[in-house]
Amino acid sequence: MTSAELATLAHLPTRFGAHGATPDNSPDEAQIAPGDIAVGVVIGRASEYFDFFVYGIASVLVFPSVFFPFVDRLQGTLYAFALFALAFVVRPLGTLIGMSLQRHFGRGAKLTAALLVLGTSTVTMALLPGFATAGGTAILLLTLCRVAQGLGLGASWDGLPSLLALNAPENKRGWYAMLGQLGAPLGFLISCGVFAYLWGNLSETDFLDWGWRFPFFAAFAINVVALFARLRLVVTHEYERQLEEAELEPCDVRELVSQQGSNVLVGAFAPLASYALFHLVTVFPLSWVMIYSQQEIGQFMSVELLGAVLAAVAMPLSGLLADRIGRRSTLGALAVAIGLFSLATPWLLGGTDFRQDLFILIGFVLLGLSYGQSAGSVSSNFESRFRYTGAALSSDLAWLVGAAFAPLVALGLSAQFGLVAVSMYLLSGALVTLVALRTNKVLSMRD
Template sequence: MATASSTFPTPKSGPLGTRSDEDLAPGDIAVGVIIGRASEYFDFFVFGIASVLVFPQVFFPFVDRLTGTLFAFLIFALAFVVRPLGTLIGMEIQRRFGRSAKLTVALLLLGSSTVAMGLLPGYDTAGTTAVALLALCRVGQGLAMGGSWDGLPSLLALNAPPQRRGWYAMLGQLGAPLGFFVASGVFLYVYSSLDLRDFLSWGWRFPFFAAFAINVVALFARLRLVVTHEYEKRMEEHELDPAHLHQLLPAQGHHIVIGAFAALASYALFHLVTVFPLSWVALSDPAGIDDFMKMELLGAAFAAVAMPMSGLIADKVGRRNFLGSLAVAIGLFAFAAPLMLGGGKPGQAAFLLIGFVLLGLSYGQSAGSVTSNFLPHFRYTGAALTADMAWLLGAAFAPVIALYLSSRFGLGSLTVYLLSGAVCTLLALRVNKKLQTAAVVQD
């Protein structure tokens, strides 16, 4: 059986037994992927949590708490709307100045936008200007997230032995529960340590400041890989360079659409077990926020454990079969979700723990489930845009839609939303299978 070490050159050792700087081991790539993704998710989850605990009072005090939360969630969605544009801008920067320049610009923009949020005045001080600045910073986050695509997940997947592709695909996703765990932990500490007045005055700003330090660490961890000759060599071997949109879309644009819908069940679930339930509890039982956030931390730990399991299982049964099975499981979860979330603390705990396990299993394999369909010279850009579209279609508006519908029609709306994502995933996987079969027959 091939192993990860057999896929890469054996590291060369210097006179003291240390690796040459030009060598690139799979463990180094994995660490870079996990650290980089965790820092990005931290920034995004800090905003998501603040959209529930902070922004309705600080930026939207002129409306009721529910409406303020809905407004905050609309700004939350802006980052996902502009993310594809950030990807295209980043690709152009890469063509002109190289990968390291693109990554540096993107992560500095991400960290600066997040820190700037912590410096913003509230509505009572600056009026609608404060809201506009918050939206502008959120757009900056979205552009940076799109521009930060470094190709490391694709490099991992392409160098993975065929029987371990599920495991390698999972590594790029592991940053999600880690980023959520850290963001929730920081917010929980600040929220529970201060009285509400101090928290809304200055305490909420601390997690945004912490984001800059985390981004600096992530930047150096990823640049350490990206600037090496071995990294560039491996990217060139697999033709992992930006492709022009006018060439990609006519030739293989349909794979972007299929890939986005194939991951929809997982992405729809993503914010419905992280951001949305916190908003529901904050509105219905504000006194229970502390306990609920602690349970979310446990749920994130469950997701972090489930993700490696997803890699092991997917390598046994096949990634697409596994995603299809998880879509069915998410559909079944959708029917029980309203009863659990509305069933008091025991039901809410079950909702979170089961939901996070399903999220870990499904999200661990959702990225790039059909990116192997792209021709080599389209794969780098195609994989990035597929992820962007999956976020936009499945996750961007999930919190605001779920909260609005649930507040008007009850939690049963969750069932409809999650079921629609599961159905889209199953249909997309079916279409993808037919296209592959047709391609084989044609060959």
């Protein structure tokens, strides 16, 4: 290139600057790229899922022996699963508390406090004495920590998924909706991998004495990293400006319920099949194999790790599928697939080691495809000023109805009536999803 050409290029106007800024816009008008938002969403969600999966896995491998040694293995696991559900029960309350904190102190302070509560409650579990040392006090402390986890998770809603959806290109909304969901398989992959390593390399005595505590300590460090990744976006002027323009701010809950309560309910039930499947392929099978199967736990956990990888691979496919046929059609088709899969549950999970492994691998693929499009599946129904709070509460209720009691109900019913009860439970979730999606379509046409 000649010097004359270089001189000409030097005087050409620069089209794009950092984050999409242009010379016609001041730096304050710069736009946050969807890719930047997606990174914050993935890191934040992965840390939250890590905390919850660490507790879920410990509910099977650790808590029956450490906190409930006075009952048999089945009953101890059921007690642990009952505590597991508590976090999802209080999560909507955490969301409302977080909204109040945000109004008074700002989004950044709210998010910092929420993740501090979530991380502190998780790491505190690593310091708890067992029942043999503290008796019922140990169970009470574990319960309080679990409740604090739920409150912290609810309060940590930052609006990033909604902002990501609003910034996504028109023909790639399914793809960008999927990105935030990648935190689920990543969180499970890390937590299950840590537990699998400890289980395979420590004696049973060492594992139950101190080994199980390490993942809970690691959760705090992961939360610190996630906090900075999310605050990097949350406290920037560009982010706040975009939230204000999109009206992604807390609204009055009573007004939300009175004017768009039907959308909250539909949003809670539309992804029910995926949310029910969520814990029925991650936490519940581990408890079933632990109690009723002869398969070695370390081997089974390695299959679950492979399943998590398959789920992570399937999620991008869900984005491509949703952009081609629509998110509602994608969720409906996958609800049908989950219903068919539920019918094979007794034959797969109640069979040989190979069939149990097949249940996990198929289940994780279906989970990746369905869960990739489950978040905010009907959030577009909300008016702009209700979307921030409506999306948060819809998600909280979806977790409560679909996933909170899934391990407890599945294990309790299967112990009494066999695995066919799990089939009926999962099939009912698929049917509810289809009804909710149909209702959503009717409401959309009416509006």
